[in-house]
Amino acid sequence: MSSTDEARAAATLAARASYGRLVAILAAPTRDIPAAEDALADAFERALRSWPQVGVPDNPEGWLLTVARNRVRDALRSAAHRTAAPLTDAATVPADLLEVDVDAIGDKRLELLFACAHPRVDPPVRTPLMLQVVLGFDAREIARAFAVPTATMAQRLVRAKRRIKGAGVPFAVPTRADMPERLPPVLEAIYGAYAIDFLGGSPLPDEARFLALTTAVLLGDEPEAWGLAALLTLAQARASARTGDDYVPLSEQDVATWDRALVAEGESLLRRAAAFGRPGRFQLEAAIQSVHCDRARTGTTDWAALRRLYAALVALTPTLGARTALAVAIGRVDGARAGLAALDAIDDPGIGRFQPAWAARAELSGDPAALAKAISLTTDPRVRRWLESRGLSDDR
Numbered sequence: 011m012s013s014t015d016e017a018r019a020a021a022t023l024a025a026r027a028s029y030g031r032l033v034a035i036l037a038a039p040t041r042d043i044p045a046a047e048d049a050l051a052d053a054f055e056r057a058l059r060s061w062p063q064v065g066v067p068d069n070p071e072g073w074l075l076t077v078a079r080n081r082v083r084d085a086l087r088s089a090a091h092r093t094a095a096p097l098t099d100a101a102t103v104p105a106d107l108l109e110v111d112v113d114a115i116g117d118k119r120l121e122l123l124f125a126c127a128h129p130r131v132d133p134p135v136r137t138p139l140m141l142q143v144v145l146g147f148d149a150r151e152i153a154r155a156f157a158v159p160t161a162t163m164a165q166r167l168v169r170a171k172r173r174i175k176g177a178g179v180p181f182a183v184p185t186r187a188d189m190p191e192r193l194p195p196v197l198e199a200i201y202g203a204y205a206i207d208f209l210g211g212s213p214l215p216d217e218a219r220f221l222a223l224t225t226a227v228l229l230g231d232e233p234e235a236w237g238l239a240a241l242l243t244l245a246q247a248r249a250s251a252r253t254g255d256d257y258v259p260l261s262e263q264d265v266a267t268w269d270r271a272l273v274a275e276g277e278s279l280l281r282r283a284a285a286f287g288r289p290g291r292f293q294l295e296a297a298i299q300s301v302h303c304d305r306a307r308t309g310t311t312d313w314a315a316l317r318r319l320y321a322a323l324v325a326l327t328p329t330l331g332a333r334t335a336l337a338v339a340i341g342r343v344d345g346a347r348a349g350l351a352a353l354d355a356i357d358d359p360g361i362g363r364f365q366p367a368w369a370a371r372a373e374l375s376g377d378p379a380a381l382a383k384a385i386s387l388t389t390d391p392r393v394r395r396w397l398e399s400r401g402l403s404d405d406r
Contacts, residue, residue: 017061021054024070027217029146032075034118036082038181041125043143043171045082053077119144120224121181126170127195128179135166140199142167145218147206154389155206157360183228196225197238197292204242219246226279236283237293244276244299257392265306273303294323313342330358334367338374346374363387369397 029050036046053074067073126140138156141147153163173179184192204218219242226235247270251263280296298319305311320336333356341349353371361367368384371377381397388394 013062013065017058017066020061020066020070021057024057024074025054025146028071028074030119030122030144030217032071032078033143034122034181035075036078037143038118038121040082040086040175041179041181042175044168044175045085046078047143049078049081049085050074052081118181119221120228121183123196123199123221123225124183124192125174125179125181126199127192128174128177129191130177130179131170131173132166133195135170136195137199137202138163139167139170140196141202141206143171145199145203145221147203151206155202157363189229189232193229193232193235197222197234200225201238201242201292204245215242215246215249219243231286233283233286233288234290234292236279236286237290237296240276240279240283241292241296241299243272243279244296244303247272247276247303255392257390257396259396260302261311268303268306270306273306276300276303289322289326291323291327294319294326298323313339317343330356330360330364331366333358334361334364334370338370341370341374349374372397372400 032050033043033046036049037043040046056077057070057074061067122144123140126143127136131139138152141152141155142149149164149167150160152167153160156163200218200221203221204215219239222235222239222242226232226239229235248260248263248268250269251258251267276296277300280293280300283293283296298316301312301315301319317336317339320332320339323332324336334353337349337352337356339349340352350371353367353374356367358364365384365387368380368387372381372384381400385394385397388397
């Protein structure tokens, strides 16, 4: 590997693993997220110029933070900033940015997540904002996940960042009274980060799981936070079976490749969530993952249990994904005709563009047109290859 390739690989890894943490550290003192992002972008640009000549530093994250910190410091001390800022702020450079020891700074991403979920930030943009500034997704990826044009999403994100700075939104975990309003979008964003890169093989799913665990531990008695931690832990236990060159569906994965320690940890987290006696969406989804993981012990999948859990999930949160999964479970328990009837009963206008629904229809009916539609809507090349290899089964 050439020095340029090595530098690019190190920068890519740092961006994936540390982008959100660095933005959070840089933005926390000033609440100026765009300035933090600009400074970090400049640091990455300098890294790609410098590292091929001098070598990748032992601590790339610390190097990037130092360069970005200096960029923010210089901007705050500049004449342009002094003349534009209020008199009370014009000469102030936050002490946090003057002497930064990256290893001594705690992970501030959780505070930034809650800042993005502040009531002064428009609710529809809270989760997308967290996905970008805390978890490192770009506007194109987020727009695709939320089924809106990239330019529209980019504009929303820019406005939200300006709102955080202009309204003086604090970077802090909210009080208990504010938690019911602020926690759900935070959990949604963490889950969204995991789901968007579910098949990507990057460090991001592990980062999302870490944030979920951090949130649960920090809040202590929020069952849905523990439920999300259980969900992501149980899902991540099967990571090695889905991140190879070929896509392997859950029902065909070799259970010997699953991480049994993570399965046990996930089960423990789920029991902790259930002990509060306040079931919620993420607890139900974790229970669904638990049923799938139990195949490692029993050798079979309990589809009747999955049907009950999906029915409860649909009653609580009738998303398109949950209703499609329930149709599949009904098909497994009551036969393909019943599953197709449940699929036909979904009246969500987005179902025509929802790849899992077409994949489910192809599985239940053996209809080549449904399979072709599912393939056309598939963005992951591994999943596309697997679908293309399926054809029509003889046991429909």
